[in-house]
Amino acid sequence: MSNSRFDVRFDPGQADSRWQAAWDDARCFEADSHSDKPKSYVLEMFPYPSGRIHIGHVRNYTMGDVLARYKKMRGHEVLHPMGWDAFGMPAENAAMEKGVHPAGWTHDNIDTMKRQLKQLGFALDWSREIATCDPEYYGHEQALFLELYKAGLVYRRTSAVNWDPVDMTVLANEQVVDGRGWRSGALVEKRKLNQWFLKITHFAQDLLDGLGNLQNWPEKVRLMQENWIGKSTGLQFAFDLSNGEKLEVYTTRPDTIFGASFVAVAADHPLAQGVASTNCDAAKFIDLCKQGGTTAAELETAEKLGFDTGIGAKHPFTAEYLPVYIANFVLMDYGTGAIMAVPGHDQRDFDFATKYGLPIVRVIAASADQAAAPLTEAEAGDGICVNSGFLDGMSVADAKAEVIKRIEAAESGEGKTVWRLRDWGVSRQRYWGTPIPFIHCDACGVVPVPNDQLPVTLPEDVDFSIPGNPLERHPSWKHADCPTCGKPARRETDTLDTFVNSSWYFLRFASQPADKPFDKAEVAQWLPVEQYIGGIEHAILHLLYARFWTRALAYCGLVEVKEPFASLFTQGMVTHEVYSRRDGPREIYFTPGEVERSSEGAVLKADGQKVDIGKVIKMSKSKKNVVDPEDIIADYGADAVRWFMLSDSPPERDLPWSEAGIEGCGRFVQRLWRLFGQFDGDASGEDKALDRKTHQTVHAVSADIEALSFNKAVARLYELTSALEKTQPSASRNEAIRAILLMVSPMMPHLAEEGWEALGHDGLAAMAAWPEVDPALLVEDEVTIAVQHKGKLRDTLTVAKGLPKEELEALALASEKVQRSIDGAEVRKVIVVPGRLVNIVT
């Protein structure tokens, strides 16, 4: 029986939009919070609406989509939402550069990108779409901010902040990279401003402890967060100085105190400033410290430099005076900005001491008789104390406790835990963000905007032709009456960091009442997110802030969960070769579309001349090694593009884009279509071997998808397809075709729907059940045994499964090839691994 639907090639141009419309009409991807099915919340990091989607988005959202569709077919109620991280600087930059309004620019981008996402056939619940620039969203955010304020987690303080002279905005310390704005790249200046802060440090210990439970997060992300939080325990104590003052230092190694040979302070430490005021050499040295490279790598490989202040610091136990240096490797904003330096057991101190001829004393050794062993480099490892007076013979841990005890008894210091993590500065002097809902009244001070006056919306008539904050300059917006006394007052003109927007969007996706940010019970239905997928670049800031914000809301009693993301997956980048030509001092780049690539090299289509082939790196506009998703969808269809995103490379690794690869995917789409066409309703009879292959494949593909090992699932599906093409019509074959159609449905949903319909099924393949596995069919009744002689493969045997060891051994020894290899030597030992191999040792 032939089915004429399959006589023509599968046409994505027709099928893609038809099925996208069908899914919309059936509203089949809208999540029901009241369903009694098991719930699965699959979430990919929502995009910033920059203009058009890029290939990285396609990879990210395809992975999530396969998981979401798979979960649905497995009978879960799936929440798979999408929205827009819509506040941020690029909109203001566009406003400044092109004279467009940030809102209009953002909404145009959202329209374009939404249309592009729809072309890919993602199973998204668009009814829950969020744009963070929507007053409905940021109004709720203002309400949450006020809740945190009431709970004492919000405060203002005057502090030196990072002022970005290009963006005219303040950056959090964490957002300054190498002394430059992490987005603008402009050199950051220090300015004092009144800022709003969130008390993330209140949760430092809890954020650290929580990492221990995040077993389904990549180890490296947990490690990065741990290091970022940076807990250390040590001793803070004061040295008496020769000039009569005191100097507080912090050390994590009080056990090495007898090895201290000098004291060092940061260039911007008050002591250094004091010395500089009367000593111009010191002032010059401080200036020198502020020059030079600012990246971590540069700083760490830079030569250690110091300036001897001439001041002495009295050692608390030996009463010896140690020289006090100003040093370029001491940081002001960690600990007290001053250290006791122990060259024997800290490499930086060692380098410094070597340069300035200061004593290097061993105070930790593997054993007491190693006390005099010379030090060629600093030894940071464990051991026992030597050359350390009353500490001699103690372990590092005991010595730490002993020193802290004695210093505390002498009341010159105390044991102290120091965190690297600092409170989160959320103030931004920008227009395109969430207005901070406060009013400044001369009489009443800083007053929160009452809830019934929320949202505080942004004014629409703003001027971007001059730099600075348009809210500050707006003729009327900032004038408001004090909610307490009713007198004329001023609105807060700072807006919130956009990381606040992305710190709770996953809650709003789960529950969207009109009158409050979310419903506690409904959030509890969905959270935590079962699988969160996004880029590694958010390993620290976004993920830590989201973890903090969720804890803060739990602290306020608004949610029950503390950890928002149960599993995290960080996907790799999409890469491509770079094509370029040298033009004098400049490198001219060409897009892959402008270049003809062959095995010999690459030529520019326009002039037929060679271009240089560069490294395979992340697709970026500046290097022009990009492909536009919309172009490739038009050429190959959404399913081929999706299939490519899942094939070959493991999802956490980089995926090299290739024209040949996408062509292969396009061919496979047609190959499957032809295979569907071979479904023969009249065929009967069973093919046991094929049944087994089918069920093994379903089993393996299920496990692969659950582990996000899409590349392995793809390989299995290729394998089953090839096996099927070699078989004759039978009931087994029909079942296999049906199974393969359903298995590719999450990956190539349009093809699957078209095939499902053509084969006469009612309803949508997207709503169909995932094929069942019969465990009995997973077991083979025959196995192939490797026969080795002295560990080298000589022969293979195909035998019945479960054959006893003795019989296996006899069969192996009977093998002609094995006998030839043994060549009459004495068999000393035979190792038999049932079901696997026989190894004969002579």
Place this chain on the structure above:
RNA sequence: GCGGGCGUGGCGGAAUUGGUAGACGCCGGGGACUUAAAAUCCCCUGAUCCACGGAUCGUGCGGGUUCGAGUCCCGCCGCCCGCACCA
């Protein structure tokens, strides 16, 4: 400099976690069909040697453990990512 990760054919990568290395895809080669092309299908495709039966070598390099190592241990080399000189 510190922390983390990775090195497997021409390429992307598999390998049941100590048990037949190279699954699957791409590229390439040969053939079938066709007037021809596209499309499709079949075969070959790690290296070297070969009497065409096979043999030897082979998972960055050098050692080691083991009946057996891509996998475990020690020491190198190279590449990638992150970074905050955190005392």
